[in-house]
Amino acid sequence: MAGEGGMALLDDAARLPGEAGRDLVLKVDAIVAGVHFFADDPPADIAWKALAVNLSDLAAKGATPRGFLLALALPPDWTEDWLAAFSQGLQAGADATGCPLLGGDTVKTPGPLTISVTALGSVPAGRMPVRMAAKAGDAILVSGAIGDAALGLALRLDPDAAWAGALNGADRAHLLDRYLRPQPRLTLAPALLAHARAAMDVSDGLVGDLRKMLKASGLGGRLDLDAVPLSRAAAAAVAREPALLERAVTGGDDYEILCTVAASEVSAFRAHAAALGVPMTPIGDVVASTPAELLLSRGGAPVSLAQGSFSHF
Amino acid sequence: MAGEGGMALLDDAARLPGEAGRDLVLKVDAIVAGVHFFADDPPADIAWKALAVNLSDLAAKGATPRGFLLALALPPDWTEDWLAAFSQGLQAGADATGCPLLGGDTVKTPGPLTISVTALGSVPAGRMPVRMAAKAGDAILVSGAIGDAALGLALRLDPDAAWAGALNGADRAHLLDRYLRPQPRLTLAPALLAHARAAMDVSDGLVGDLRKMLKASGLGGRLDLDAVPLSRAAAAAVAREPALLERAVTGGDDYEILCTVAASEVSAFRAHAAALGVPMTPIGDVVASTPAELLLSRGGAPVSLAQGSFSHF
Numbered sequence: 001m002a003g004e005g006g007m008a009l010l011d012d013a014a015r016l017p018g019e020a021g022r023d024l025v026l027k028v029d030a031i032v033a034g035v036h037f038f039a040d041d042p043p044a045d046i047a048w049k050a051l052a053v054n055l056s057d058l059a060a061k062g063a064t065p066r067g068f069l070l071a072l073a074l075p076p077d078w079t080e081d082w083l084a085a086f087s088q089g090l091q092a093g094a095d096a097t098g099c100p101l102l103g104g105d106t107v108k109t110p111g112p113l114t115i116s117v118t119a120l121g122s123v124p125a126g127r128m129p130v131r132m133a134a135k136a137g138d139a140i141l142v143s144g145a146i147g148d149a150a151l152g153l154a155l156r157l158d159p160d161a162a163w164a165g166a167l168n169g170a171d172r173a174h175l176l177d178r179y180l181r182p183q184p185r186l187t188l189a190p191a192l193l194a195h196a197r198a199a200m201d202v203s204d205g206l207v208g209d210l211r212k213m214l215k216a217s218g219l220g221g222r223l224d225l226d227a228v229p230l231s232r233a234a235a236a237a238v239a240r241e242p243a244l245l246e247r248a249v250t251g252g253d254d255y256e257i258l259c260t261v262a263a264s265e266v267s268a269f270r271a272h273a274a275a276l277g278v279p280m281t282p283i284g285d286v287v288a289s290t291p292a293e294l295l296l297s298r299g300g301a302p303v304s305l306a307q308g309s310f311s312h313f
Numbered sequence: 314m315a316g317e318g319g320m321a322l323l324d325d326a327a328r329l330p331g332e333a334g335r336d337l338v339l340k341v342d343a344i345v346a347g348v349h350f351f352a353d354d355p356p357a358d359i360a361w362k363a364l365a366v367n368l369s370d371l372a373a374k375g376a377t378p379r380g381f382l383l384a385l386a387l388p389p390d391w392t393e394d395w396l397a398a399f400s401q402g403l404q405a406g407a408d409a410t411g412c413p414l415l416g417g418d419t420v421k422t423p424g425p426l427t428i429s430v431t432a433l434g435s436v437p438a439g440r441m442p443v444r445m446a447a448k449a450g451d452a453i454l455v456s457g458a459i460g461d462a463a464l465g466l467a468l469r470l471d472p473d474a475a476w477a478g479a480l481n482g483a484d485r486a487h488l489l490d491r492y493l494r495p496q497p498r499l500t501l502a503p504a505l506l507a508h509a510r511a512a513m514d515v516s517d518g519l520v521g522d523l524r525k526m527l528k529a530s531g532l533g534g535r536l537d538l539d540a541v542p543l544s545r546a547a548a549a550a551v552a553r554e555p556a557l558l559e560r561a562v563t564g565g566d567d568y569e570i571l572c573t574v575a576a577s578e579v580s581a582f583r584a585h586a587a588a589l590g591v592p593m594t595p596i597g598d599v600v601a602s603t604p605a606e607l608l609l610s611r612g613g614a615p616v617s618l619a620q621g622s623f624s625h626f
Contacts, residue, residue: 012444012513013340013374018435020333026415028431030384061326071343071384071429102339109345111424116384118431122331131325134609147570200325205554 003099014102016066025249027057033075033112038156044089044265045180045239046115051093053203054119055184060201061128062192063121065099071116073109097186129192129199129259134217136288138197141269141280143185145231146206150251151244152179155206166240171233178231179185182255188278192259195269199259205250207305209258210284211294220289225249225298246305260286327415329379335434335435340370346425351469355400356395358493359428364406366516367432368385368497369491369568373514374441376434378412386422427558442505442512442572447530450465450599451510451573454582456498458544459519463564464557465492467617479553485548491544495568501591505572508582512572518563520618522571523597524607533602538562538611544592559618574598 031050041049050066058065070090074083094100099119145311155164164172185201192199197215202209202253206228214221228249230238236245257278261269266282273280289295296303344363353364364381364438371378383403387396407413412432467486468477477485498514505512515522519541527534541562542582543551551557570591574582579595586593602608609616 013370013376013441014337015441016337016339017438018333018337019331022331024329024331024337025326025328026382026433028384028416028429029384029418030386030420030427030429032386032420032424034423035421057326061324069339069341071341071431073343073427075424077613103341105342105429107343108347108348109424109427111345111346111388111422111427112392114343114386114422114424114427116341116418116429118345118382118384119599120339125330127329128326 014069016102016120019122021125023128025061025063025121025123025128026118027054028116028118029054030114030116032114037167039113041180044092047086047089048093048181050115050117051090051099052182052184053214053255054117055097055099055186056082056182056201056203058119058121059185059188060199060257061123062123062189063123064098064189065186066120066122067100067102068117068119069102069158070104071108072104074106075109075111075113080134087143093231097184112186123193127193129196131198131200131213131218134198134213134219134260134286136219136286137263138286139263139266139282140210140221140223140260140284140286141282142202142206142229143188143257143278143280145229145234146202146254146256147234147248147251148175148178148231149182149253150247151234151237152176153253154247163237163244165240166236167233174231174233179253182253184255185257185278187276188257188273191269191272191276194258194272195261195265196259197261199257201258202258204252204253206258207249207294214286214294215291218292220287220292221284221294222287223284223294223296223304225296227281227283229279250305327382329415332435334438336441338374338376338434338436338441339431340367341429341431343427343429344369347429352426354493356399357405358401358564360402361406363430364403364410364412365495365497366455366568367430368410368412368499369514369516371432371434371499372501373407373512373570374434374436375502376436377502378410378499379435380413380415381430381432383417384414385417385419386427387548388422388424388426389491402411410497426556436506440506442509442527444511444513445529445601447511447526447532447573447590449532449599450576451599452576452579452595453523453534453536453573453597453599454595455515455519455542455589455619456501456593458542459515459546459567459569460547460561460564461488461491462495462566463543463560464547464550465489466566467560476550476554476557479549480546485547487544487546495566497568498570498591500589501570501586504582504585504589505570507554507585508574508578509572510574512570513540515567515571516568517565519567519571520562520607526571527599527605527607531605533600533605534597534607535600536597536607536609540594540596540601540611542592563618
């Protein structure tokens with residue numbers, strides 16, 4: 001199909017020069033109105049999220065973005081104004097991340113707005129950190145802060161929740177924005193390439209994603225819930241309603257980076273990441289347990305969670 | 314998002330070694346149940362079509378497939394059996410075309426089944442034929458036969474159409490199959506790279522797609538409708554109902570290759586293509602007309618069509 005839609009997309013296959021000595025890194029994600037975002041979100045924010053969730057995967061692989069392709073399925077009630085705002089948001093996202101739109105396809109759907117983005121990046125050949133590469137003894141670290149987006153979604157669904165009384169205006173705005181506009185950790189790439197063993201992005205909840213990483217590596221691990229980094233806003237919410245900690249560490253949409261690093265490299269990795277503007281917090285370690293499982297602790301005592309990983313699927 | 318669905322897709326970003334001296338060729342297409350295919354088509358055929366329509370774009374660029382990514386939005390009524398059959402069909406398509414599945418994402422949708430495929434191929438650096446490269450004096454050629462899929466769709470929608478009385482069983486099967494299982498012309502790649510100036514695949518109807526190519530090149534053209542290659546089945550249908558010729562040359566889903574070749578190279582190109590098993594038929598030429606337009610003729614006399622290009626959008 002030729003892809004002639006309302007957008008000024010390229011009308012032929014896209015071309016991208018090959019890079020000797022580098023590997024391509026590729027990721028596709030689809031987001032659906034009513035499932036992954038609200039249909040009445042500002043179109044520029046929807047565009048940003050569609051791009052950002054993929055760039056988060058590239059970021060976790062230490063990749064430099066090279067471009068993306070977009071497949072857009074428009075519902076019956078689409079308008080030219082909506083599409084123009086979406087396109088502007090997409091262009092702004094492409095500019096902000098150095099990841100140009102290479103091509104696309106626009107189709108009609110009788111269903112909800114559905115956006116599929118395929119992002120391409122590259123890394124030095126053979127250097128992409130993979131999920132399954134954790135080793136016993138590695139430290140487990142996570143970037144930024146966890147749980148903001150899950151709390152932002154909760155706040156969006158119930159703006160008058162009792163715990164929201166603990167938030168000031170800036171806290172509320174912070175949580176809502178973290179759900180609406182995830183920030184892929186692209187700047188972390190050089191530090192990941194230099195130091196990380198296993199790496200993935202946290203999209204379906206910290207605990208569940210860490211379990212996946214450990215399972216892929218065939219190892220167990222320990223996660224100190226007290227060490228999980230929280231923003232001021234999330235900390236205020238959890239202080240008011242302690243049960244929210246579970247939502248914070250199992251909710252989705254963090255788009256932070258989870259990785260393991262040899263114990264001897266933790267200091268150097270954290271310093272490198274900090275120099276790139278990304279705080280990395282040690283939250284546990286990888287162990288050679290039988291059976292391979294993730295042990296959670298709080299206040300030094302083991303805990304379990306009522307629910308597992310939040311999953312979109 | 315991690316893309317944990319029912320399919321055995323890779324659970325991390327995909328990696329593909331860079332190729333020095335070659336360009337990547339990239340194309341994304343989305344197909345939607347009820348728009349681009351029938352929801353009750355066999356799942357393996359749906360999978361084949363999702364892959365084939367993208368590989369057709371790679372074929373038009375002379376590209377060698379390197380792999381593809383899949384975003385699958387499953388409707389509420391999906392079943393494990395359906396997904397297993399879809400996956401098997403996809404694997405069979407990947408094997409048949411030498412284009413492996415590199416990664417994917419599976420999500421739920423309250424709407425119809427929606428499949429987005431991003432296909433990657435490569436060509437020698439700087440050699441990708443583009444749509445806008447036609448020159449005045451070039452011959453216009455098309456591969457295979459035109460109109461089968463449009464007639465197959467018509468037959469599917471109205472199996473008892475009067476014109477269908479002109480078809481034997483093999484004809485009916487041929488037309489239906491050409492709609493259900495388009496065959497990307499990947500084998501043509503070396504001939505296109507060696508000889509073609511402009512090239513694109515015919516997906517939205519021969520006449521409309523040729524108009525797009527000429528417009529992109531800023532030139533006019535002449536198309537001899539009598540020269541348009543028809544299969545035995547399509548020829549039988551058109552002989553019974555002459556108005557079907559218009560449907561044949563404006564209907565979609567041919568997935569043949571349309572290209573222009575310098576007049577001096579037509580013989581060599583056709584011989585090269587024939588040696589690769591692909592018949593290429595001259596159907597007109599590119600002219601420097603003002604205004605730039607496509608002139609159609611039949612029996613040596615100018616004709617016009619009631620409708621323009623069939624478009625899915």
